[in-house]
Amino acid sequence: MSYRLSRFASLVLGSALSVTTLFGAGELDKVMKERGLTQADLLAAAKTYTPSGGRDKYIVFSSGGQSGQIMVYGVPSMRILKYIGVFTPEPWQGWGYDDDTKKILAQGNIRGKQITWGDTHHPALSETAGKYDGKWLVINDKANPRLAVIDLADFVTKQIVVNPVFKSDHGGAFFTPNSEYILEACQxxxxxxxxxxxxxxxxxxxxGGVTVWKFDHEKGKIIPEESFTIEMPPYMxxxxxxxxxxxxGWGFTNSFNSEMYTGGIEKGLPPFEAGMSRNDTDFLHMYNWKKLAELAKDDKNVKIINGHRVIPMNVAIKNDALFLIPEPKSPHGVDVSPDGKSIVVCGKLDTHATVYDFDKLMKAIKNKDYVGKDPYGIPILDLKKTMHCQAELGLGPLHNQYGKNWKDGEIYTSLYVDSQVVKWNYKTCKVEDRQNVNYNIGHLCGMEGKSADPQGDYIIALNKLAIDRFNEIGPLHPQNHQLxxxxxxxxxxLYDMPVPLGEPHQAVAIRASKLHTHVRYKMGTNAxxxxxxxxxxxxxxxxxxxxGNHVYVYGTVVRSHINPERVTVNKGDIVTFYLTNLERAQDETHGFTVDNYNIHTSLEPGKTVAATFKADMEGVFPYYCTEFCSALHLEMMGYLMVKDPNKKYTAAKKLKMAAMSPEQLKKEYEQTVAVNNATDKVIQSVVKFLKDNHYEKYPTVKALVVDALDQYGKIAEQKKKSDAAVKAGDLEKAILFENMIWQYMVKTADVGIRAKDLLVKKVAKPMSEAAKRGETAYLEGGCNGCHVIxxxxxxxxxxxxxxxxxNGEQWVAEWIMHPEKMYENDYIKSMINYFNLKMPNQGMTEQQTKDIIEYLKWIDENANLF
Known part of the structure; x- marks a missing residue:
């Protein structure tokens, strides 16, 4: 291997270790050759690779386009973490298949019509002092003008609001700096x-117009009755x-079709695309939403349309609250700098980005320095007098994101036609760098790049076309997000990520450290x-x-049973299942469905849900947990039996089965009790370890112990039932209760051992770097497949x-690196005979072997913990 490659790999891996030491001679060269990788590829891989159990620095919320949902992924790993059900049903989470989620979706009905799809476009994160605070996420539906509010405590949509006056909206959603209002522009x-x-x-x-939605930042709710719309010309x-x-206090909304062209291709007229792009410039709308919010409170300043308050243009004009500014032709993005002093606008049909100076805008307004008025009487400010500069960027400039050094002018812009991201300076209007992307980029996503506190680090290109980027999967290609x-x-x-979920339009990113999510609900909570x-x-x-004819089933779910397990109703009854997930352990989600009845729900720990349906089919219908939750998942089921009250049923003859003899029952009972007693000893040893090492000092460990003890506390009641059955001479029933005890013990042990393993890491002596590498080599080498510390x-x-x-260290090193040479050693032969296994050669390098020995030393230093 060349020195250059060895040096490069050392840099990539952040270590002075040679490639040969880490991978074995020529191993990396071999992989590179087989896969056609370059050194640049390795560096990109190292920058994005996140080891198992690792965490991303940023979380991205991307619109799902025609899916009507939101996609969540991490950066830099680009691993998809979740799809959030928003405007359309999402089966995995039961979104739209149980009572509560149906109610949320019904909030999005328009004029009494159920809408079963959406076109999500522009997500926005709630802000405090212009900085993302990680509390709420809002997104719009372009096709059916609606906004949805997602609670970032549990990543669940909690509200949908329909715009009462718009028929479409593209420009939503945009928070004001302290989340008092959300701006939603008509399309x-x-x-x-x-x-x-x-x-x-x-x-x-x-x-056209902009709706200014009042937002309760504490409760995460849009308040329609305190919201209003600013009437604007039909400029799109x-x-x-x-x-x-x-x-x-000011808002900025761009537009296209200042020509007010109305098409008519079917009548022989030029199409919209020709008539809407005739003028050299379009209009940027500038409005004082803070002043208009006060004006909207007075009935004399508004019209009521469809029950909604609308401020007419003449009222906004009269109060110096609405202005127009010429902007580049067919603009698509308008982006205010973090300090609010600059406004950058790009035009798809212009090669320039225009930077407006807010101070110049205010000076022109103060001096009433207008170049004229539009047909509706709105004052038009002078482009040249209000702009700071124009930058020649390339073909098809669209959207902007500010960089970490924004104070020095750092900004990034997408070029749709040129398929590039361009880095430039919005203060000097000089281009500094270009990066080709694949292909036809739309939006950009910076790391908090449109907030008052841009983080830099990465930009994500949201590309419309993939073409040759991925395996062929038919005519419909995925989108491509490039990091x-x-x-x-x-x-x-660094990375291409296919997105097979609609057409994502915009995405927003936030530091993961700002998100503080629930890991479970308070028992019995309506989410x-x-x-x-x-x-x-x-x-x-x-x-x-x-x-009457409504049957209410009050049930519970917990590993591994649904209670009750048999429900009999009449055909025609309305049935409501109320189900509570009794789990307290993190990530023990259950699902619930009744076969053939098109209901489904997701039950996270502590959550209660309702699922209502009409039992309109006679028959026997299994219901079961849809989430694989335990070893006895398949047994977590029950039966809904629907009988016709007008029918007379003849009972089938009972099948007589051979029963176990009393001696056999007694033997099984005693064996079951013995297993339970042995399991309990293991649990008590874990409990002793936890107590001896003061688990209560560590909140994460303590939470797991509470979960474990919650399961263990259920055993006493089952033991009473078992003893009572024995006393009554019913050993068969006693065995069933003893099996239930074992189930609770297994659940207790599962959580308790997790707590113990976590506590060991916290109380053990710190690992050296070599020991850490040794642990990694030990695990990746598969040593833990046969050896349990x-x-x-x-x-x-x-x-x-x-x-x-x-000479223990030398002996162990020889055994690890060359086990086949020691198979005839008397000690090794005895081990092979006892375990009936030979340790294979795992191909460990000398350096890995040294590191494993350091790991074994660390184990010996902490032997009392294992």
């Missing part, structure tokens, strides 16, 4: 009322941004209200209640192995 102009108006009345009755308003710092490293002087493309669910049911409270397993316990032989 295609249409009458605000719900009546028919001929296209010939376009200029008179068709309108597009994207927006709220001013911040110096420009706080770009911007930490150096030159940008570096959508945060209050106690009306159907909350605890262990022992399970029941079936009939009220602290106990004999498929191979001997390795605790103290270095002291078992003269």
């Amino acid at each position: 295609y102009a249409a009458p605000f009322d719900n009546n028919y108006h001929p296209i010939e009345e376009y200029k008179e009755t068709y309108r 308003q597009d994207l927006s941004d709220s001013g911040k710092a110096a420009s706080n 770009i490293d911007i930490r150096g002087k030159k940008m570096q493309l 959508f209200t945060g209050e106690v669910h009306e159907g909350k049911t605890l262990a022992g409270q399970e029941k079936i209640v009939r009220k 602290g106990k004999v397993s498929s191979g001997p316990d390795l605790t103290g192995v270095l002291q078992r032989h003269e």
Whole structure:
């Protein structure tokens, strides 16, 4: 291997170790040759690779386009973490298949019509002082003008609000700096009322606008009755941004079709695309939302349309709260700088980005320095007098993200036609770098790149086309999100991520450290209200209640049973299952469905849900847990039996089965009790270890212990039932209760051992770097497949192995590197005969072997913990 490659690999891996030492001679060269990798590929891989159990620095929320959902992934790993159900059903989470989620989706009905799809476009994170605070996420639906609010405590949609006057919206959602309001701009102009108006009345009755939604930042709720819409001309308003710092209180919304062209290709007229791009410039709308919010409170300043408050253009104009500024042709993005002093706009049909100076804008407004008014009387500011500069960027500039050094002018822009990301300086208007992407980039996602606190590090290119990037999968290709490293002087493309979920438009990224999510709900919680669910049911409270033709099933789910397990109803009954997940252990989610009845729900720990349906089919229908949750997952089921009350059923003859003899029952009972007693001893040893090492000092460990003790506390009641059955002479029933005891013990041990393993890491002496590498080599080499530290397993316990032989370290090193040479050694022969296994040569290098020995030394130093 060349020196250059060895040096490169050392840099990639952050270690002075040679490639030969780490991988074995020529191993990396071999992999590179087989896969056609370059040194640049290795560096990119090292920058994105996240080891098992590792965490990402940033979390990205990407619109799901025509899926109507949101996709969540990590950066730099680009690993998809979750899909959030928003405007459309999402089966895995039961989104749209149980009562509570149906209610949320029903909030998005338009004029009484159920909408079963959405086109999510622009997500926005809630802000405090212009910085992302990690509390709420809002996204719009372009096709059906709606906004949805997602709670970032559990990543669940909690509210959907329909715009009462728009017929489409592209420019949403955009928070004001302290999340007091959300800006949502109209897209295609249409009458605000719900009546028919001929296209010939376009200029008179068709309108655009921006809805300013009042937002309760504490509760995460949009308040429609305190919201209003600013009437605007039918210029096809597009994207927006709220001013911040110096420009706080103002909003900026660009537009296209200042021509107010109305098409007519079917009548021989030029198409929309020709008529809408005739003018040299379009209009950027500038409005004082803070002043307009006060004006909207007075009835004399508004019109009520569809029950919604609308501020007419003349009121906004009269109060110096609405202005127009010429902007590049067919613009698509408007982005306010972190200090609020600059506004950058790009035009798809112009090669320039224009930087407006907020101070110049305010000076022109103060001096009423207008170049004229539009047909609706809105003052038009002078482009040349209000701009700072224009930058020649390339073909098809669209969207902007600010870099970490924004104070010095660092900004990034997507070029759709050129398929590039360009780095430039919005203060000097000089281009500094270009990065090709694949292909036809739309939006950019910076790391908090549109907040008051951009982090830099990475830019993500949201590309519309993939073409030759991935395996062929038919005519419909995925989108392509490409991760770009911007930490150096030159940008570096690191990773291609296919996105097979609609057409993502915009994405926002936030530091993972700002997100503080629930790992479980408070027992019996309704996830959508945060209050106690009306159907909350605890262990022992399970029941079936009939009220007329409505049957209520109050049930519980816990590894590995659903209680009750048999429910009989009449055909035609309305059935409501109230189910509470009694688990307290993290990540023990259950699902629930009744076969053939099209209901499904997801039950996270502590959560209560309701699922209502009409039992309109006669028959027997299994219900079961849909989430693989335990070794007895398949047994976690029950039966819904629907009988026709007008039918007379004849019972089938019972099948007589051979029963176990009393002696056999007694033997099985005694064996089951013995297993339980042995399991309990293991549990008690774990409990002693936890107590001896003061587990209560470590919150994460303590939470696991509480979960374990919660399971263990259920055993006493089962033991009473077992003893009572024995006393009554019913050993068969006693065996069943003893098996239930074993189930609780297994659950207790599972969580308890997890707690112990975590506690060991916290109380043990710190590992040296060599020992850490040794642990990695030990695990990756598969040593733990036969050796369990602290106990004999498929191979001997390795605790103290270095002291078992003269010159122990040398002996162990020889054994690891060349085991086949020692198979005839008397000691080794006895081990092979005892375990009926030979240790294979795992191909460990000399350096890995030295590191493993350091790991074994660390084990010996902490032997009392294993």
